[in-house]
Amino acid sequence: MDTLSSIWIVSRWEVKRTLATMSRNVLPAAAALLLLLFAVTGFAAESGMHLQDGMYRIGADDPDVLAIVAPDARFDATIGDAAALRRDRAAYDVVVLRGEVYAADTAKGRSALRALEQDYERYVSRVLSGQEDLYAAYPLWIDLQYVKSELDFDATESGIMVGGLPDPHTLPLPEGPVEEVPPPVAGPDLSMEELRQGLIRDAAGDHPLSRYADVLSPDGGTRSLMVPSRLTPSLPFDSIVLVFVFIFPLYFTSQFFMMSIMNERIGRRGEALLSSPIRPWTIIAGKAAPYFAVMLLIAALITAANGAPQTILLPLFPVILFFLANALIIGMVSRSFKELSFLSIFFSTIATSYLFFPTVFAGVHVVSLVSPLTLVILALQGEGFTLAEYVYSTSLFFATAAVLFYAGVVNFNEERLFGHLPLRSTLVGFVSSGISRARPYCSLFALGGLSVPFVFMAQMMSLVLLFNLPAPLSLVLLLLAAAFIEEFAKSVGIYALFSSRPGFFTPGTMLCASFAVALGFLLAEKILLLATLSQITESIFGSILFLGLHLLWMPLLLHAAGVLLVSAALKAGGPRAYGIGLVAASTVHCLYNIAVISGWIL
Amino acid sequence: VNIRHVGIIAKKELRGLGHERTIVFAILLQLFIAMFSSFLMVGLASMYDPEMAAGYSRARYSIGYAGADSPLVDEFSKRRDLQLYRMDLSEAVAALRERKVSAVIYVPDTPPDAEAPIAITLYTLQNDLQSGIINIKLRELLLGYEAKLREIRAERLESYPISLNFPEAQRGSDFFEFVYGLLIPLLVFMPAIISAALIIDLITEEHQRDTLATLLSTPVTFPEQVWGKIAACTVLVPVQAAAWLLLLMANGIAIRHAGAILLLVSVGGLFLILLGALPALHYRERTGAQFIFSTALVVVILGTISLPANPLNLIVLLSVGAAGALHWIVFCLAVLCTLCLAVAVTGYARHIAGVLHAEG
Numbered sequence: 033m034d035t036l037s038s039i040w041i042v043s044r045w046e047v048k049r050t051l052a053t054m055s056r057n058v059l060p061a062a063a064a065l066l067l068l069l070f071a072v073t074g075f076a077a078e079s080g081m082h083l084q085d086g087m088y089r090i091g092a093d094d095p096d097v098l099a100i101v102a103p104d105a106r107f108d109a110t111i112g113d114a115a116a117l118r119r120d121r122a123a124y125d126v127v128v129l130r131g132e133v134y135a136a137d138t139a140k141g142r143s144a145l146r147a148l149e150q151d152y153e154r155y156v157s158r159v160l161s162g163q164e165d166l167y168a169a170y171p172l173w174i175d176l177q178y179v180k181s182e183l184d185f186d187a188t189e190s191g192i193m194v195g196g197l198p199d200p201h202t203l204p205l206p207e208g209p210v211e212e213v214p215p216p217v218a219g220p221d222l223s224m225e226e227l228r229q230g231l232i233r234d235a236a237g238d239h240p241l242s243r244y245a246d247v248l249s250p251d252g253g254t255r256s257l258m259v260p261s262r263l264t265p266s267l268p269f270d271s272i273v274l275v276f277v278f279i280f281p282l283y284f285t286s287q288f289f290m291m292s293i294m295n296e297r298i299g300r301r302g303e304a305l306l307s308s309p310i311r312p313w314t315i316i317a318g319k320a321a322p323y324f325a326v327m328l329l330i331a332a333l334i335t336a337a338n339g340a341p342q343t344i345l346l347p348l349f350p351v352i353l354f355f356l357a358n359a360l361i362i363g364m365v366s367r368s369f370k371e372l373s374f375l376s377i378f379f380s381t382i383a384t385s386y387l388f389f390p391t392v393f394a395g396v397h398v399v400s401l402v403s404p405l406t407l408v409i410l411a412l413q414g415e416g417f418t419l420a421e422y423v424y425s426t427s428l429f430f431a432t433a434a435v436l437f438y439a440g441v442v443n444f445n446e447e448r449l450f451g452h453l454p455l456r457s458t459l460v461g462f463v464s465s466g467i468s469r470a471r472p473y474c475s476l477f478a479l480g481g482l483s484v485p486f487v488f489m490a491q492m493m494s495l496v497l498l499f500n501l502p503a504p505l506s507l508v509l510l511l512l513a514a515a516f517i518e519e520f521a522k523s524v525g526i527y528a529l530f531s532s533r534p535g536f537f538t539p540g541t542m543l544c545a546s547f548a549v550a551l552g553f554l555l556a557e558k559i560l561l562l563a564t565l566s567q568i569t570e571s572i573f574g575s576i577l578f579l580g581l582h583l584l585w586m587p588l589l590l591h592a593a594g595v596l597l598v599s600a601a602l603k604a605g606g607p608r609a610y611g612i613g614l615v616a617a618s619t620v621h622c623l624y625n626i627a628v629i630s631g632w633i634l
Numbered sequence: 635v636n637i638r639h640v641g642i643i644a645k646k647e648l649r650g651l652g653h654e655r656t657i658v659f660a661i662l663l664q665l666f667i668a669m670f671s672s673f674l675m676v677g678l679a680s681m682y683d684p685e686m687a688a689g690y691s692r693a694r695y696s697i698g699y700a701g702a703d704s705p706l707v708d709e710f711s712k713r714r715d716l717q718l719y720r721m722d723l724s725e726a727v728a729a730l731r732e733r734k735v736s737a738v739i740y741v742p743d744t745p746p747d748a749e750a751p752i753a754i755t756l757y758t759l760q761n762d763l764q765s766g767i768i769n770i771k772l773r774e775l776l777l778g779y780e781a782k783l784r785e786i787r788a789e790r791l792e793s794y795p796i797s798l799n800f801p802e803a804q805r806g807s808d809f810f811e812f813v814y815g816l817l818i819p820l821l822v823f824m825p826a827i828i829s830a831a832l833i834i835d836l837i838t839e840e841h842q843r844d845t846l847a848t849l850l851s852t853p854v855t856f857p858e859q860v861w862g863k864i865a866a867c868t869v870l871v872p873v874q875a876a877a878w879l880l881l882l883m884a885n886g887i888a889i890r891h892a893g894a895i896l897l898l899v900s901v902g903g904l905f906l907i908l909l910g911a912l913p914a915l916h917y918r919e920r921t922g923a924q925f926i927f928s929t930a931l932v933v934v935i936l937g938t939i940s941l942p943a944n945p946l947n948l949i950v951l952l953s954v955g956a957a958g959a960l961h962w963i964v965f966c967l968a969v970l971c972t973l974c975l976a977v978a979v980t981g982y983a984r985h986i987a988g989v990l991h992a993e994g
Contacts, residue, residue, distance in 0.1 A: 058922040061913075065929040072933050076940035083939060084815040085947050087954055096796055106811075108956070133800050140954055143810035145800070152798055159795040167751040168790035171783035172776060175755040179730050179738075203719050204696050204734035213724040215701065216740055216755040257753070260776035263769050284928070291921045298842055369835035369842075369920055371654050377828060455654075 038310045042318025046292065050322075080105070088144035091117045092128040100155045106147055153261060161231040166224050170231070170259050175216060222257065231259070277338070278348065278408060279387055281330050283380055286355040289323040293363025294372055297449050312444035316437070320356050327352045344411050346422065347404035350429035351387070357436035358383070364440060364449065365458045386493055401425045402492045428492070431485035438482075442466055463528035472529065472536070473548040479525040480552030487521045487557075515621035519614055522549050522591060523598040527610060530602045542599045550591035590624050593617075635861055635980065639854045643862020647836060648869070695736040695768055698726030698757075702743035706754075709779050716771060727757055737768045746786050813887055818953050819946045821882070822895060825874030826903035827931065829867040830910035834923045836863040837911060841918035846990070856987035857980055860915070864907055864979075871903030872896045890955035898952070901968050902945055908975040909934065915979070915986050 086108040092098050093114045101107040114129050121127050125144035127134045135145035160169035222230075296302030305315055331348045335341075358379050366372035390403035401407075404425050407417045443462050453461065467475040494513040526545060529536060594617035601613025694715050699707070700723035710718040719726075719735065726738040738757040744750055758768060784791075837860065840846045849859060879892050889895070909930060913923040938944045943964055951957040 053919065054922060054925075058917065058926060061926050062929060065926065065933060069929065069933050069936070072937045072940070076936050079940045079942075081939055082942045082944055082947050083819065084811065084950055085942060086951060087811075087815060087956060089956065094796075097798070100798075128798065131797055131799055133798055135801060139810050147811070149800060152800075156795045159793065163791055163793075165787075165790045167749065168787040169784065170780075171746075171751055171787055172780040173751050173753045174776065175753055177755055177757045179727060179757050179759055203721060204698075204729050205721075206725060206728035206732050206734060208728065208732060210724050210728040213727045215723055216742070216753075260773055260780050263756075263773040263776065287924070288921060291924075295921075299844070368654065369839045370651065370832055373828075373831055373835050377831075 035311075035314050038314045039318040039321060042305075042310065042315055043321045046319050047322050050288070050292065088125045088140070088147060089123065090126045090128070090144070090148065091120070091124040093117060093130065094128070097128045101148065101151050104147065104151050107144075107151075157231060157261070161228055166228055170227075172260055173227075173257055174260060174263060175257050176263075227257070230257075278331065278334060278344075279351065279384065279405070281334065282327050282348070282352055282355055283383070285323060285327045285330060286352075286359040287376065289320060289356055290359035290363040290372065290376060292319060292323075293360055294366060294369075297364075300450050302449060303446070306444075306446060306449070313441040316360065316441055316444060320360070324352060324356060327355075341411055343416070344408050347407035347411075347417075347426060350426040350433065351404055353433040354429045354436075355383070357433040357440070360440040361436050361462075364443065365455060365462070367452060367455070367458075371455070382493075386489065389493075402428075402495075404429060428485050428489050432489060435482045435485060439463075439466065457531075460528045460531050463524055464532040467525065467529055467532070473544055476525050476529070476545050476548040477552035480522060480549040480554075481556035482552075483521040483524060484553060484556035487517055490517045490521075511622055511625055512618070515625060516614075516618045518553075518591075519594045519598070519617040519621055522553055522595050523610070523614060523617070525549055526595055526599045526602065527607075530599070531607070537599065537603045542596060542603065546592040546595035546599060547588075549595045550588055553591055554588050590621065594621055635855075635858055639858040640861045640865055643854060643859055644865035644869070647863055647866035651866070651870075695771065696734070697768075697772075698729060698735040698738035699741070700726050700738065701741040701754075704741045704752075705746065705782070706739075706741055706779055709775050713771075713775060716775070730757055730759065733759075737772065739772075746783055752783065813882075814954050815950055818882065818889070819949045821878045822875045822899050822949055823902065823946065825871050825878070826899060826906050828874070829871050829903055830906035830927065830931070831924065832870070833863055833867045833907045833910045834914040834920060834927060836867070837914035838918060838920040838923055842920065850990070856990065857983040860911060860979070860983045864904075864911060867907045868900065868904050871907075872900045875899045875903075889953050891952040891957070894957075894961075895949055895952050898945060898949060898965060898968070901965070901972055905968065905972045905975060906931070906934075908972065908979050911979050912982065915982055 082105065085105045087106045089108045089110070090098075090101060091110045091112055093112065095111060098109045098111055101109055110124070117124070117127050117129060121134070122136075125136050125138075125141045126148055133145065133148065135141040163169040296305065306312075310318075328345070328349075331345055331352070332342065335344045359376075362372065362375045362379060366375055387403045387405045390401070391405045391409055401421055401424055407422065407425055410417050410421075439462055443465055448458070448461060448465070451458070451461070463479070466479060491514050494510060494517070526549065529545070597617040597620065598610065598613035601609040601616065605612065694717050696717050696719060697710070698721045699710075699718050700721055707718065710716055721729070721735075721738075723738070723740055726735060729735045730738050736759075740755040740757070742753060744752045746752070756772065840849065840859075850856060854862075875896055876892075879889055879895070883889060910923075910927050913926040913930070917923040917926070939946055943960055945964060945968055948957060948961055948964055951961070
């Protein structure tokens with residue numbers, strides 16, 4: 033009760049102060065700008081995007097041909113007689129003479145050809161869908177039915193098809209039980225006019241830029257009857273629009289929280305708050321609460337504005353927490369405004385990539401579920417998501433947010449907030465204040481465990497980035513990356529301990545410390561693995577990232593050896609030797625992984 | 635405004651930026667991400683552009699066929715990459731579930747010249763990389779069949795579209811348009827936006843940390859201070875943009891007129907930096923200034939992009955080598971706008987200097 037009321041007090045105070053500084057003269061200007069924004073949005077909707085205007089040059093001898101590309105601003109069209117066009121053909125990307133299309137043999141020429149083809153298809157479908165007898169113009173319709181395969185993930189993870197080359201003489205009969213599939217009823221269940229409307233709608237929403245807007249309209253997947261030309265898989269880059277619509281406003285709002293934390297530190301303004309009896313975590317919770325509420329409200333409004341289901345808020349919830357946690361830490365470690373800006377830009381780049389890249393594979397590959405944004409896409413497509421999928425894709429965000437908040441709370445004191453150390457020393461200080469003097473091994477054990485969610489995030493990121501390279505290269509790079517990330521994470525505690533208490537290091541304590549870190553790391557790794565990542569671990573990529581669930585003492589030895597190598601390097605050469613120790617540890621780790629994969633061990 | 639003083643301040647700010655090594659670190663890592671993203675996109679384009687993927691894969695795919703006999707069977711026999719199996723529908727779908735076949739089609743017994751359309755049913759796997767490729771292969775085949783059916787029913791059509799004959803061999807992809815029409819203008823203008831945010835930090839920090847009084851006791855005037863900071867931020871724009879362009883080029887993306895693009899970005903960057911300087915001078919406080927600037931930025935960018943022949947469009951045209959004489963008119967207009975804004979900022983800085991002086 034007491035803590036709740038103090039959170040409430042801090043929250044109210046935060047809101048009041050923000051409003052006081054903002055309302056002075058920011059709000060009138062903001063209101064004016066918002067009105068302007070409204071006007072500009074209207075103007076933009078009216079006039080359209082003029083980003084790709086005139087990219088391609090087309091020349092034709094027939095005005096009817098130019099009428100085809102007239103609605104497409106990408107084309108800069110010229111009409112001329114055949115002789116002149118043939119003479120200057122180098123100046124054009126595409127030339128159309130007497131119905132024959134010639135394209136320049138360049139990437140641009142080919143792209144222009146493709147654009148023309150798309151425009152032509154649209155023109156043809158315009159003419160055909162206007163026919164009285166639609167079934168003469170479109171005699172063939174396809175009803176697309178999706179079948180779910182249980183072998184889904186294992187079979188296609190690297191795009192390799194199963195079964196090898198088909199034999200034309202033997203029927204590929206199923207081995208398992210055969211379920212009765214009723215033959216589909218002949219003929220479409222929609223009227224000719226409904227189908228015609230569908231065709232016209234499709235043709236309208238075909239422009240490359242308007243396509244991005246279509247991502248948000250949730251009715252995309254419902255209509256399954258189509259003409260052959262519509263039989264194309266969706267494009268992967270479309271989900272970037274979701275990043276802008278859903279994620280960017282959230283990130284933007286978290287900036288205010290970041291700034292509020294930073295403001296407490298300027299001129300030791302937060303001293304009064306710190307010396308009050310209110311505990312640090314209550315202060316942080318109280319300060320974060322208004323921003324959290326605003327972010328949730330913004331997300332809900334955006335969802336409602338797009339007519340999307342409110343279940344979208346569920347996957348956005350951990351993202352909001354993650355942003356706030358990062359804002360807290362960045363606000364606490366930055367020395368100056370420019371450092372704040374750059375750190376936040378850097379963080380946003382990483383976070384956006386982490387959220388965006390996996391969504392490229394939405395509906396194609398399980399890797400996509402690494403990002404909560406994929407759940408947003410699934411919800412938008414009307415497919416929904418299961419609890420298991422939710423846990424799978426959000427648990428890392430919950431875990432890392434929790435660890436970051438914890439780090440923020442532990443370090444929310446005068447020494448850290450008002451100190452002016454370089455970034456690395458500050459970060460090392462953050463970590464070392466998590467290491468207790470009385471029970472260093474317990475702290476190292478905990479630290480090893482707490483670093484695991486971050487390791488998973490980084491490894492997931494590398495998995496997503498490398499997944500796409502050709503098979504042997506991607507596996508090798510993944511091996512290297514995974515080993516390095518793990519060794520780095522484990523060494524953080526040791527490095528911090530070494531910086532704050534160099535005298536602590538003796539052969540005996542180093543050994544104990546290494547095993548403490550290794551044990552914590554291994555335990556947390558296995559728990560998190562069992563809880564969340566069973567799907568990934570079953571794939572060959574997973575087996576590289578998360579080796580050996582069955583044998584525990586081997587990885588324990590390995591993890592301890594890695595930490596021991598780093599601490600030995602630190603002991604021998606001081607902080608300068610840290611890099612060497614890290615490389616040595618990663619090498620050992622890599623060799624071990626290779627050995628296990630190739631079956632030399634086990 | 636004394637140029638030497640401006641230079642001294644600019645150097646000081648750049649040194650400060652270099653001193654806080656995080657910034658260098660941040661830029662480097664951003665470049666690293668960019669490298670990976672473009673790398674990934676090249677990879678993705680080849681994998682995802684299914685027409686390209688379909689062209690590369692030499693594999694043969696098994697297709698289950700159920701229902702009535704039709705001329706579609708002949709279409710399949712012409713294809714070497716698709717192997718057709720006549721099967722019972724239930725068995726075929728079960729085989730699809732086990733991945734014994736890649737797709738199943740069911741054809742009703744509607745005759746080709748019937749009144750009604752021929753509605754075939756296509757069963758494919760959900761969430762599968764392969765079905766994308768299969769869809770493309772089947773699309774080609776079905777389009778051919780559609781054309782034949784259309785010919786059979788041609789008498790029932792009232793008008794025909796004019797016919798264009800496209801060359802066979804050449805195949806383009808959306809990749810070109812994505813890279814040149816979206817990625818390049820976006821990446822190249824990003825440093826300009828970052829620098830504009832930076833000027834706000836540099837100006838408001840002096841106010842909020844109370845370091846301004848010390849600085850004003852030197853012979854450097856307040857407008858010179860501001861211009862020094864602006865100069866430092868502006869220098870960063872072409873450097874970073876050039877780094878982007880080099881990275882893209884290293885990834886095999888040829889960019890024409892890189893020099894002209896950098897010039898245009900520098901002018902655009904200066905414009906945005908001046909735009910950022912105004913709220914920073916006015917509010918003297920980061921949160922408010924950044925908020926107003928971000929909103930104004932959205933207005934400016936959205937407004938710009940919906941104008942024909944805007945600078946962003948110009949970057950696209952320059953990079954593909956399609957810009958004409960119009961380019962220089964737009965460029966001159968951009969320079970003119972920036973000059974006006976520069977005069978306004980100088981005037982406002984003088985005014986603020988007076989206010990600061992009055993405040994003591």
